[in-house]
Amino acid sequence: MSNVATTDPATTPVEAFVQLEQNGVELMPLRKAGLARFSETGYPTLRDEDWRFTNVKPLTELPFRPVTSPFDQTPGLEQLGEVTFGCLDADRLVFVDGHFKADLSQIADQSSGVTVSNLAHFEGELGSLSGGDDNPFVALNDAFFTDGAVIQIGDGQHLAKPVHLLFVTMAGEDGEAAHVRNWIVAGANSHGTIIESHLSLGQAATVTNVVTETRVGNGANVEHVKFQDQSAKAFHLASLHSELGRDARYAFHSIALGARLSRNNLRLRLAQPGTECVLNGLYMTRGQQLADHHMIVDHAAPHCDSHEYFNGLLDDQSRGVFHGRILVQPGAQKTNAKQTNKNLLLSDDATANTKPQLEIYADDVKCTHGATVGELDADAVFYLRTRGLDACTARRMLMHGFAGEIVERIRHDAAREELDALVWNRLEAKHQLD
Amino acid sequence: MLEIKNLLAGIDNKPILKGINLSVNAGEVHAIMGPNGSGKSTLASVLAGREGFDVTGGEVRYKGNDLLDLAPEERAREGVFMAFQYPVEIPGVNSAYFLRSAVNAIRKHRGEEELDAMNFLKAVKAKMKELGLGEEFLKRPVNAGFSGGEKKRNEILQMAMLNPWLAVLDETDSGLDIDALRIVADGVNRLRGPKNAQVVITHYQRLLDYIVPDFVHVLHDGRIIRSGDKSLALELEEKGYDWLVKEAA
Ligand SMILES: Nc1ncnc2c1ncn2[C@@H]1O[C@H](COP(=O)(O)OP(=O)(O)OP(=O)(O)O)[C@@H](O)[C@H]1O
Numbered sequence: 196m197s198n199v200a201t202t203d204p205a206t207t208p209v210e211a212f213v214q215l216e217q218n219g220v221e222l223m224p225l226r227k228a229g230l231a232r233f234s235e236t237g238y239p240t241l242r243d244e245d246w247r248f249t250n251v252k253p254l255t256e257l258p259f260r261p262v263t264s265p266f267d268q269t270p271g272l273e274q275l276g277e278v279t280f281g282c283l284d285a286d287r288l289v290f291v292d293g294h295f296k297a298d299l300s301q302i303a304d305q306s307s308g309v310t311v312s313n314l315a316h317f318e319g320e321l322g323s324l325s326g327g328d329d330n331p332f333v334a335l336n337d338a339f340f341t342d343g344a345v346i347q348i349g350d351g352q353h354l355a356k357p358v359h360l361l362f363v364t365m366a367g368e369d370g371e372a373a374h375v376r377n378w379i380v381a382g383a384n385s386h387g388t389i390i391e392s393h394l395s396l397g398q399a400a401t402v403t404n405v406v407t408e409t410r411v412g413n414g415a416n417v418e419h420v421k422f423q424d425q426s427a428k429a430f431h432l433a434s435l436h437s438e439l440g441r442d443a444r445y446a447f448h449s450i451a452l453g454a455r456l457s458r459n460n461l462r463l464r465l466a467q468p469g470t471e472c473v474l475n476g477l478y479m480t481r482g483q484q485l486a487d488h489h490m491i492v493d494h495a496a497p498h499c500d501s502h503e504y505f506n507g508l509l510d511d512q513s514r515g516v517f518h519g520r521i522l523v524q525p526g527a528q529k530t531n532a533k534q535t536n537k538n539l540l541l542s543d544d545a546t547a548n549t550k551p552q553l554e555i556y557a558d559d560v561k562c563t564h565g566a567t568v569g570e571l572d573a574d575a576v577f578y579l580r581t582r583g584l585d586a587c588t589a590r591r592m593l594m595h596g597f598a599g600e601i602v603e604r605i606r607h608d609a610a611r612e613e614l615d616a617l618v619w620n621r622l623e624a625k626h627q628l629d
Numbered sequence: 630m631l632e633i634k635n636l637l638a639g640i641d642n643k644p645i646l647k648g649i650n651l652s653v654n655a656g657e658v659h660a661i662m663g664p665n666g667s668g669k670s671t672l673a674s675v676l677a678g679r680e681g682f683d684v685t686g687g688e689v690r691y692k693g694n695d696l697l698d699l700a701p702e703e704r705a706r707e708g709v710f711m712a713f714q715y716p717v718e719i720p721g722v723n724s725a726y727f728l729r730s731a732v733n734a735i736r737k738h739r740g741e742e743e744l745d746a747m748n749f750l751k752a753v754k755a756k757m758k759e760l761g762l763g764e765e766f767l768k769r770p771v772n773a774g775f776s777g778g779e780k781k782r783n784e785i786l787q788m789a790m791l792n793p794w795l796a797v798l799d800e801t802d803s804g805l806d807i808d809a810l811r812i813v814a815d816g817v818n819r820l821r822g823p824k825n826a827q828v829v830i831t832h833y834q835r836l837l838d839y840i841v842p843d844f845v846h847v848l849h850d851g852r853i854i855r856s857g858d859k860s861l862a863l864e865l866e867e868k869g870y871d872w873l874v875k876e877a878a
């Protein structure tokens with residue numbers, strides 16, 4: 196790989212695409228089609244139903260600067276040791292601005308039948324799960340992705356340790372964008388834990404655009420924790436496309452704490468009977484932040500369970516957006532789908548937009564949804580105070596408890612405990628700011 | 630220990646307490662009875678410092694100091710405990726964690742060493758056994774999904790752990806079966822001592838067979854209209870409140 200930074204920043208996707216080719220990237224059909232799709236649609240606007248509450252205009256006004264080749268500067272190993280999950284006992288793949296850093300990564304030998312590596316020139320079936328999506332950011336990713344992770348667990352195999360995918364941005368110029376692509380396949384009756392984290396080591400208005408395709412095979416059991424804690428000016432766009440096989444168990448946790456704007460598109464397809472799928476999310480925002488989760492859970496087979504739990508803690512002028520659509524296809528009888536979104540507004544100026552949606556084409560199903568937007572329970576604060584706890588501690592305990600409803604669903608002990616402590620400390624930091 | 634003088638309090642400009650006078654000394658148990666809506670819980674709320682209740686006159690002194698001047702947590706740390714008529718459910722907050730924090734907040738205030746997790750567990754498990762509460766309660770969120778009786782027992786557990794000087798129990802007996810009633814009463818009686826006092830709000834003379842009061846007061850329309858000894862409770866049981874109300878009018 197060259198160490199030449201993009202000297203003459205391109206300002207349009209088409210120009211950037213030409214530069215990509217100059218940098219020696221093979222323009223396979225996926226990329227070309229992505230560019231073509233994006234050229235057609237452009238960025239989403241508030242007029243798009245799926246983007247009604249999430250205005251990406253500030254992002255579109257940034258120069259278009261995909262980081263097509265890596266910068267010289269990289270973080271040190273010690274620095275990475277200090278970040279969240281940096282010390283977690285895991286196999287670790289580190290990407291800086293979308294480029295793989297072998298020297299910072301550590302992967303123990305995997306048993307035969309297990310692949311944990313960076314994407315490099317892997318093409319596999321990239322796009323086979325995300326293909327039907329009209330999200331313009333997926334199109335951009337198709338065109339510009341630089342690297343990402345490949346995790347393939349063979350039938351009956353498992354990951355010896357959790358795999359930690361650590362994505363950091365170092366970029367110092369506004370608009371510099373990392374387009375990251377992950378490909379995860381868990382074979383029949385395999386299992387594994389994946390921890391994906393996105394952090395910023397700089398303060399610029401950078402863009403992270405990640406697309407992850409996951410195929411969970413028959414009887415496989417996968418837990419995936421996605422942790423986003425980027426800096427206050429960053430833009431984070433993510434799109435998950437998962438397809439679940441017969442009797443598969445899949446838990447996806449989205450913890451969104453950082454970034455000026457974050458958007459997680461979650462697309463789940465329950466393709467075979469007997470699957471159990473949990474989507475579990477926590478967003479905590481303050482200042483001008485916006486955190487958006489937009490999901491479609493497609494029950495395409497009978498006897499599947501899906502549960503969505505999303506809690507938001509919104510402070511200052513921040514905004515939380517939740518859109519959860521459950522689609523029960525004809526024939527998907529005995530579907531059991533449950534969806535809840537709870538929001539706590541910690542300031543008068545915070546906003547929650549929540550839109551649970553059921554679309555049911557089968558008659559023998561159990562579907563429930565509910566959304567709440569409220570404030571901290573004054574009676575509960577009072578109750579705790581009458582037991583000797585000061586008002587700050589009381590409020591913090593309640594917020595921590597509210598966040599804890601989500602965090603406690605993470606099965607991986609070390610990850611859960613680290614997150615729990617992190618949430619608690621963030622709440623403390625917050626109360627010191629007051 | 631507690632001196633309430635001509636206390637006037639209300640909500641949204643609506644007077645509820647219309648001149649309460651009550652004096653509770655260390656070592657005493659007082660029972661407060663009275664019809665629904667007479668202001669019993671309001672009195673408890675004012676003593677605990679609940680927001681929204683406006684004190685428009687009178688004073689409350691606790692151990693010689695102005696109680697109403699203290700924040701709710703300060704009152705708790707000074708040794709005032711309130712067992713609520715309707716304990717609040719707090720989903721997400723683990724019972725053990727909550728209770729240990731509370732115990733330590735109070736210990737710290739008293740200049741005592743904080744309890745570590747081990748010592749706390751030892752202490753709390755012993756108390757739970759006395760109260761017939763299974764250990765699984767410690768793992769559950771505070772009061773969340775507890776039955777009515779479990780919530781009341783949990784109030785008594787907290788009281789036992791926090792060791793207050795003055796405990797006010799608002800209808801802690803309501804909704805308890807006969808065994809639970811005895812357990813709760815035992816819990817209260819264990820706290821009785823020459824330096825402690827209890828104010829027990831109840832509708833049922835039955836409780837007073839177990840927690841024998843030194844004084845019984847009848848609250849009606851925001852005033853104490855009659856005080857007596859435990860025989861007053863028996864009389865009320867027999868005759869109801871009407872005769873007293875008529876006499877007071
Ligand atoms: N939050 C409130 N807002 C308005 N009115 C209130 C409020 N709380 C109590 N009240 C009123 O104050 C009066 C006294 O209520 P309180 O709860 O103190 O009665 P109580 O003696 O405890 O009754 P009970 O035996 O039913 O528990 C009632 O008329 C009640 O409706």
Ligand SMILES: [Mg+2]
Binds near residue numbers: 669671714799800
């Ligand atoms: Mg009452």
